[in-house]
Amino acid sequence: MPQSANTPSTPPASPAAPVPRPPAGPLPEAVHRTVEVPGGRIHLVEQGSGPLVLMVHGFPESWYSWRHQLPALAAAGYRAVAIDVRGYGRSSKPRDVAAYRMLAHVADNVAVVRALGEETAIIVGHDWGSPIAANTALLRPDVFTAVALLSVPYAPRGGIRPTEAFARLGGGGEFYINYFQEPGRAEAEIEPGVRDWIAGFYVVASGDAKQDAARPGSAQDHVAHFSVAPGGKLSDRFPEKLPLPLPWLAEADLDFYAGEFERTGLTGGLNRYRNVDRDWEDLAAWDGAPLRQPSLFIGGEHDAPTNWMADAIKAFPHTLPGLSASHILDGCGHWVQQERPEEVNRLLTDWLGSLPGTAA
Structure with a gap:
């Protein structure tokens, strides 16, 4: 090319x-x-x-x-x-x-x-x-x-500019990609308890999340599951009790991921979301x-x-x-x-x- x-x-x-x-x-x-x-x-x-x-x-x-x-x-x-x-x-x-x-x-x-x-x-x-x-x-x-x-x-x-398109999503809240846009905002939610937050994110998006056993299958339902209520946090969507370990995610696997992010922080990963308009x-x-x-x-x-x-x-x-x-x-x-x-x-x-x- x-x-x-x-x-x-x-x-x-x-x-x-x-x-x-x-x-x-x-x-x-x-x-x-x-x-x-x-x-x-x-x-x-x-x-x-x-x-x-x-x-x-x-x-x-x-x-x-x-x-x-x-x-x-x-x-x-x-x-x-x-x-x-x-x-x-x-x-x-x-x-x-x-x-x-x-x-x-x-x-x-x-x-x-x-x-x-x-x-x-x-x-x-x-x-x-x-x-x-x-x-x-x-x-x-x-x-x-x-x-x-x-x-x-x-x-x-x-x-359509991506953040404008994402603003139309969210199921009455703020779609998580827009929630991630402001530097420091998601970090303030995640980094005080990296392991728990990552575990919740993995569980809520998994196919065997127990709170989703009867989950509806429409696209709108899936969008709403990753939206943030006004004044809330993304983790408000996570189940109160995580069904860990999952068949595919052992405690040792979670330890590995958490150890990486506890050492590096989440900003590098979140900055990918902050470039969608760029x-x-x-x-x-x-x-x-x-x-x-x-x-x-x-x-x-x-x-x-x-x-x-x-x-x-x-x-x-x-x-x-x-x-x-x-x-x-x-x-x-x-x-x-x-x-x-x-x-x-x-x-x-x-x-x-x-x-x-x-x-x-």
């Missing part, structure tokens, strides 16, 4: 330096590294050899959200790499809110591929990682040959652009973004002309690859094996 003022250029390759494994780190066969990127450094975890598959997590997660996919993809003959997105874990955490714009994440992903000595990669994203992956493939099809999106369907840049301006040249590479979508029956973006899924024939398949997993919530690891691993490896020139 020809470069433009808004398209990240490819940075020079830099060596991928091994770094010490985090204390009591999982996945003993995996290798932890940091690589240089335009904005500083990206921490990554890799396992296996073969065609490169780059995995990008969402909020509030880390590379650890791909703990089930790393060994599975490695065993299937792929070089599986999961990053800590900038602002998370052991990756750089710029202070400037604008440093978390979409173009910066695209540049990070390109730099990771180059630093690992590769020319091309397949990219997989979940939650915020899904639009990061989609835009990375959109802007740099020369590097990213295929894209898999989990939970959040691809929706091209449209004609992204809309940056990506004006790609308004309505389809994503043409081979693609895959996996969502959950009870996944809020999958439900409230149902129209985006219906538009896939136009927006994802290279779509191989779209799967909605029965009973699954938002944390797709963690809640249903075996099913997601099978869908991913089957899809990867079908891609021209990338079969392991």
Whole structure:
């Protein structure tokens, strides 16, 4: 693709330096590294050899959200790499809110591929990682040959400023993405009790949240579940008693996530939300652009973004002309690859094996 003022250029390759494994780190066969990127450094975890598959997590997660996919993809003959997105874990955490714009994440992903000595990669994203992956493939099809999106369907840049569109949502309250816009506001809610807040957020968005056993399935219901009442907090929506551990989230898993955010804070992750309007301006040249590479979508029956973006899924024939398949997993919530690891691993490896020139 020809470069433009808004398209990240490819940075020079830099060596991928091994770094010490985090204390009591999982996945003993995996290798932890940091690589240089335009904005500083990206921490990554890799396992296996073969065609490169780059995995990008969402909020509030880390590379650890791909703990089930790393060994599975490695065993299937792929070089599986999961990053800590900038602002998370052991990756750089710029202070400037604008440093978390979409173009910066695209540049990070390109730099990771180059630093690992590769020319091309397949990219997989979940939650915020899904639009990061989609835009990375959109802007740099020369590097990213295929894209898999989990939970959040691809929706091209449209004609309405995002915060204006989100202001129309909320079910009588303030939609959580707008609630996250003001620096410091969500941090004041979360950081006094990081572990409890993260646990509540994971539970309320999961498919097996007990308070949602009879949850209605309309998009409006899912939107309302993530709105903030006037003068309230997002955590007011969390159940009073959390049904932990969940089948997919052990206490040790929660400890790992909480430990990362207790060390780093939540600002880096929240700053991604604070760039939605900036992204809309940056990506004006790609308004309505389809994503043409081979693609895959996996969502959950009870996944809020999958439900409230149902129209985006219906538009896939136009927006994802290279779509191989779209799967909605029965009973699954938002944390797709963690809640249903075996099913997601099978869908991913089957899809990867079908891609021209990338079969392991």
